[in-house]
Amino acid sequence: MAEAAPFTLRWGILATGHVAERFVRDLLTSPLSRGVYGIRHQLAAVASSRSLHTAINFCATAQAPVGVKTYGSYAELIGDSDIDIVYIATPVSHHFQNAMMAIDAGKAVLCEKALTVTASQARTLVTAARKKRVFLLEALWTRFFPLCAKVRDLVASGVIGTAYRVIADTSINLEISGSPGDLHEDHRLLKRDIGGGAMLDLGIYSLTWIMQILYHLQREEDKERPVVVSAVNAYPTGVDEMASFILNFRRQKAMGIGMTSLRIASGVDYDFTAGPTVRIQGSSGEIQVFGPAFKPKRYCVIRKDGNGEIETEECPIPKDKHRDDWGHGLFWEADECARCIKDGKLESEIMPLDESVLIVEIIESILNSGGIRYPDAITSHRM
Numbered sequence: 001m002a003e004a005a006p007f008t009l010r011w012g013i014l015a016t017g018h019v020a021e022r023f024v025r026d027l028l029t030s031p032l033s034r035g036v037y038g039i040r041h042q043l044a045a046v047a048s049s050r051s052l053h054t055a056i057n058f059c060a061t062a063q064a065p066v067g068v069k070t071y072g073s074y075a076e077l078i079g080d081s082d083i084d085i086v087y088i089a090t091p092v093s094h095h096f097q098n099a100m101m102a103i104d105a106g107k108a109v110l111c112e113k114a115l116t117v118t119a120s121q122a123r124t125l126v127t128a129a130r131k132k133r134v135f136l137l138e139a140l141w142t143r144f145f146p147l148c149a150k151v152r153d154l155v156a157s158g159v160i161g162t163a164y165r166v167i168a169d170t171s172i173n174l175e176i177s178g179s180p181g182d183l184h185e186d187h188r189l190l191k192r193d194i195g196g197g198a199m200l201d202l203g204i205y206s207l208t209w210i211m212q213i214l215y216h217l218q219r220e221e222d223k224e225r226p227v228v229v230s231a232v233n234a235y236p237t238g239v240d241e242m243a244s245f246i247l248n249f250r251r252q253k254a255m256g257i258g259m260t261s262l263r264i265a266s267g268v269d270y271d272f273t274a275g276p277t278v279r280i281q282g283s284s285g286e287i288q289v290f291g292p293a294f295k296p297k298r299y300c301v302i303r304k305d306g307n308g309e310i311e312t313e314e315c316p317i318p319k320d321k322h323r324d325d326w327g328h329g330l331f332w333e334a335d336e337c338a339r340c341i342k343d344g345k346l347e348s349e350i351m352p353l354d355e356s357v358l359i360v361e362i363i364e365s366i367l368n369s370g371g372i373r374y375p376d377a378i379t380s381h382r383m
């Protein structure tokens with residue numbers, strides 16, 4: 001019997017910045033190069049808010065195939081009937097408006113992290129997607145790494161006993177060399193008007209590690225939400241440059257301890273000096289994760305009764321040799337979109353919408369505790 005043709009998902013790319021290029025390069029790799037079958041991705045169109053030329057140049061740089069449509073406005077892309085899903089790769093400040101526009105037009109949406117600047121925006125977006133019955137997913141790419149799936153499975157299967165503590169750090173160093181104290185203010189992460197700051201950009205990864213173990217793995221019927229305490233340092237531009245937080249799951253007798261910084265990196269070098277960026281400690285052992293928390297590379301399992309033996313699992317990002325050996329790791333979230341949409345699902349079980357909303361709520365409470373306020377222009381529900 002002939003094999004069924006793979007399900008094809010037609011993508012429209014909204015914005016042409018740094019992550020959009022990486023995402024498109026990933027989309028253009030073959031799912032077979034990472035052992036994924038039954039789906040394929042088609043890059044249908046790219047839009048830039050700046051100009052048509054920017055979109056055309058973007059396609060050339062990303063080595064897009066001929067025939068990809070290009071637009072000089074987001075509205076044109078969203079109105080294109082040959083697109084199934086819109087990937088939103090604008091700064092956080094613009095996610096609410098961009099995603100709302102796509103949802104209103106009945107398009108599925110994969111929206112970069114953080115889902116929105118405020119919890120109220122996140123709730124409104126999710127309500128709109130559910131009402132319109134369109135697929136919506138926050139592009140928290142790390143969640144979809146096979147490494148994360150393996151770690152979740154290991155914890156759920158009781159390999160380390162009961163998980164009582166998760167410690168996670170996601171930090172980079174934006175200090176200007178030779179000018180101690182000063183950070184690179186031209187960096188998007190220092191800009192308040194586009195939703196900069198450590199928590200929304202990087203702390204969210206520490207948070208997702210804690211949440212995918214201590215929250216996501218709880219029984220669906222009676223999930224315990226954490227009580228949050230935090231400390232935040234602000235930078236003169238008004239964004240948070242450093243934050244530490246504790247998520248207390250009292251009923252589980254468990255705590256998540258998260259850190260993020262734009263001043264001091266997780267380690268001088270992620271491979272050799274950072275140590276584990278994530279530690280999951282259980283009653284009978286520990287799982288340690290190495291590499292940046294947003295792009296983990298390997299994990300090891302240390303059992304209390306293991307006589308000091310450490311089981312290490314390397315998890316390299318698969319490369320496509322037909323695409324210049326490219327592979328960044330963003331393709332796994334794209335594959336999840338294709339699988340969900342193929343199966344008629346409106347959200348992913350790996351990163352449910354209620355969890356995305358809860359994550360923005362937690363970030364908001366952490367930022368509020370440090371007096372961080374974003375301008376009305378990016379916190380409103382104006383379209």
Ligand SMILES: NC(=O)C1=CN([C@@H]2O[C@H](COP(=O)(O)OP(=O)(O)OC[C@H]3O[C@@H](n4cnc5c(N)ncnc54)[C@H](OP(=O)(O)O)[C@@H]3O)[C@@H](O)[C@H]2O)C=CC1
Binds near residue numbers: 139141
């Ligand atoms: N998953 C991951 O690995 C990563 C995710 N991210 C997330 O992706 C998003 C974008 O980040 P990144 O690509 O690094 O950002 P960039 O600044 O490189 O790109 C953002 C793009 O958004 C568009 N844009 C629209 N309005 C504005 C505006 N007012 N200011 C700036 N850009 C605007 C522009 O595209 P155009 O002019 O074509 O419309 C711009 O190129 C963020 O939400 C971030 O959190 C970022 C890095 C890595």
Ligand SMILES: O=C1OC[C@@H](O)[C@H](O)[C@H]1O
Binds near residue numbers: 201202294
């Ligand atoms: O989401 C992200 O992950 C990778 C980092 O390099 C980047 O700053 C951040 O936006």
